[in-house]
Amino acid sequence: MESEPEEVHRLHPLSLLFRVGSSARQLLLPAALVLFASGRLDNLYWVSAFVGVGVIHGVFHYLTYRYRFAGDELVVRGGVIFRFERHVPYARIQNIDLRQSVFHRLFRVADVRVETGSGAAAEARLQVLSLDAVDRMRERIFGERDAERSTPHEGHAAQNAGELGNTAPAHAHDAATPEHARPVASPAARSLLRLGPRELIAFGLLSQRGFVIVAAATGLALEFDLFNEQLLGLGKSLESSALDRGLGWALGVALVLGVLLAVRLLSVVWAFVNLHGFELVARGNDLQTSAGLLTRHTATIPRRRIQVVTVSAGLLQRWAGFVAVKVDTAGGSELEAQSSTRRWVAPLLRASQLPALLAELLPEFQAEALQWHDRHARAARRLFKRWVLLALFATAGSHAVFGTWGLLALPLVLVWGRVDAPVRARRAQWARGGGFFSVRHGVWGHRWRLVAEDKLQVVSVAASPFDRRWNMAGILTDTAGTTFSVQLGYLDADVARQLADALSRRASLSEFAW
Amino acid sequence: MSEDSHSPLAHDADAFQIAPPAPSSSEALDPAWVPAELVTYRVLLVLLVLAGAALMAWALGFDLIGIAAALGSAALMYWLLMSLVRALVQRQFEATSWRVDDAHLRICKGVWWRRELHVPRSRIQHTDVTQGPLQRSYGVATLVVHTAGTAYSTVSLDGLTHARAQQLRDKLVLENGDDGV
Known part of the structure; x- marks a missing residue:
């Protein structure tokens, strides 16, 4: 019976x-506003009428919504007045996205989104399914799909599994993983990376995320004139009490240190909320990430749908010997793609473990095959010219604010630019080899992007009038991935043109499969 | 330093040459594209210049001299702006070229900011030929190529003859075969 294809699920x-909860939450704020603004309790009837409509809608949604696994597609049906039936072929499904708030986890259910490469919204949203049903769905969808395609890199990947795993050994996985994150048993699941509390603290300390929060707090303080009243008052009282300048300086330094400390602390808090229990699991042809303290988010990334891999390291991370790895896949809404937690396959990874992870993400990739090339010889000079422009603007600004002393900005920025430009020019390189195109750049923080030439969609060469003066051009490659394009400016124009032609020819040889 | 020893003028002449020596197999746009494009600008300019003339006549007073001066300067402005636009469109026309070979569709465009797009043929999802009423009266059409890309999910080529655009569309789609998506 269980193998019957036409079995319909609710x-x-x-x-x-x-359903009612989420519609009530959407209504809560307007309702509160209405009640407060009017101050009349009889408006409560209106609010409850709206909630009632929400409830009725929820009931009908539940009663009419059905899904079934037919042959090689997922069929979703529903609707009261306007009925709909949607067929989603398994082969097109990019991602089964799970979201679990605290309440979802309490009842062992999940909000499920089935996504294809179509970009806009999820193809099917199943709100909510039990975790067992999700497992069956995964097994069904990915099982059917993987059966169509053999898994040639399985052995290669398995061999790397032991080398990875930041803290926990791979086999400790079964015992330690909580129920809600339990991956499907069918193809053996291997834990590739897990971030424990120590890694989360390290992540927070090395990242600058807290700045966003501090900046927001500063904005708020400015909004409410806290600075004017408190800080200026403080300054005046210091002045009037005729204390020496030393104390003023000490206070200033303490303030700066305090802000820096707050940034670090907030970064750590951010890491704990968003990346708690981060785990990267490989299962057959798919990778799966899950993370989150309160709302837990599980995303599935089919390995062959990885479009662009980005390896980045800020200055602090670089000094500490860590990198972060993100991937771009086709599909999923742009809004979701912007939430960085979703794209991270490794928020914090020892640089020494990078080759093993890359072997998991891109089994065909070989770092030795890449041949790195420099930019145009004049790139450093063009970069320095940008610094000269910046120096002129900065000096004009600082002169207006600080008077004669402000003119000091000119030599300072110029010297800085003179040091920065050659390094920036030298650090930026592009490479081809082994079927991959790659670009790396950055002076303080480093960034390295990798794209399989099979995944390229359009290759563009652009030259501004300034570029053409020195026969330079920039190259940009476009993929079906949602956010990044792999690009590099200030190349020799002939090189850029040849490169674009070669990349495009290479891409045309292969059939694109999402 | 060795680069600086070149005459900078030679470089400039090179750099600001408008239409690069296109490979012989590249095709230019249909010449009818230029007048088709100019019609739109013409209408816009007439409206703009008439509004300016009305404003000027209002400022000078609606007497014979005022109206004559306003209309005269409007005509002069129209002539000046139109010759500028005509030159620009002509340059755009000269700067645009395209070619299709076994591997990809390549489009070059842009007068100051030049761009060269390479669209591998196996990446073309589908193609459209669109033709507005104005374009129809001039017999030109726009070919729109759709890819699965992000920044370049659509690549359009404006100014082909309608027949050429349809021919190209059929060629790109039919010989493309199954893309295995």
Whole structure:
């Protein structure tokens, strides 16, 4: 019976609750506003009428929503007045995205989104399914799909599994993983990377994320004139009490240190909220990441749908010997792609473990095959010219603010630019080899992008009038990935043109498969 | 330093040459594209210049001299701006070329900011030929190529003859075969 293809499934009965919950949450703020603004309690009727509509809608949604696994596609059906039926072929499914808030986890259910490469919204949203149903769905969808394609790199990948795993050994996985993150048993799941509390603290300390929060707090303080009243008052009282300047300086330094410390602390807090229990798991042809303290988010990344891999390291991370690895896949809405937690396959990875992870992500990739090339010989000079422009603007600004002393900005920025430009020019390189195109750049923080030439969609060469003066051009490669394009400016124009032609020819030889 | 020893003028002449020596197999746009493009600018310019003339006549007073001066300067402005636009469109026309070979569709365009797009043929998802009423009266059409890319999910080539555009569309789609998506 269980193998019968036409078996129709419903959502989890708790769907009703979560559906009403989410519509109530959307109504809560307007409702509160209405009640407060009017100050009249009889408006409560209106609010409850709206909630009632939400409830009725939820009931009908639950009663009418059905899904079934037919042959090689997922069929979703529903709707009360306007009925819909959507067929999603397994072969097109990019991602089964799981979101679990605290309440979802309490009831062992999940909000499921089935995504294809179509870009806009999820192809099917199943709100909510029990975790067992999700497992069956995964097994069904990915099982059918993987059966169509053999898995030639399985052995190669497995061999790397032991080398990875930041803290926990791979086999400790079964015992330690909580129920909600349990991957499907069918193809053996291997834990590639897990971030424990120590790694999260390290991540927070090395990242600059807290700056965003501090900046927001500063903006808020400015908004409410806290600075004017408190800080200026403080300054005046210091002045009037005729204390020496030393104390003023000490206070200033303490303030700066305090802000820096707050940034680090907030970064750590951010890391704990968003990346708690981060785990990267390989299962057959798919990679799966899950993370989050309160709302847990599980994403599946089919390995062959990885478009661009980005390896980056900020200055602090570089000094500490860490890198971060992100991937871009086709599909998924742009909004979701911007949430960085989703794209991370390794928020924090020892640089020495990078080759093993890359072998997992891109089994065909060989770092030795890449042949690195420099930019145009004049790139450093053009970069320095940008610094000269910046120096002129900065000096004009600082002169207006600080008077004669402000003119000091000119030599300072120029000297800085003179040092920075050659390094920036030298650090930026491009490479081809082994079927991959790659670009790396950055002076303080480093960034390295990798794209399989099979995944290229359009290759563009662009030259501004300034470029053409020195026969330079920039190259940009476009993929189906949602955010990054692999690009590099200030190349020799002939080189850029030949490169574009070669990349495009190489791409045309292969059939593109999402 | 060795680069600086070249005459900078030679470089400039090279750099600001408008139409690069295109390979012989590249095709230019249909010449009818230029007048088709100019019609739009013409209408816009007439409206703009008339509005300016009305403003000027209002400022000078609606007497014979005021109106005559306004219309005269409007005509002069129209002539000046139109010759500028005509030169620009002509340059755009000269700067645009395209070719299709066994591997890809290549489009070059842009007068100051030059761009060269390479679209591998196996990456073309589908193609459209569109033709507005204005374009139709001039017999030109726009070929729109759709890819699965992000920044270049659509690449359009404006100014082909309608027949050429359709021919190209059929060629790109039919010989493309199954893309295995």
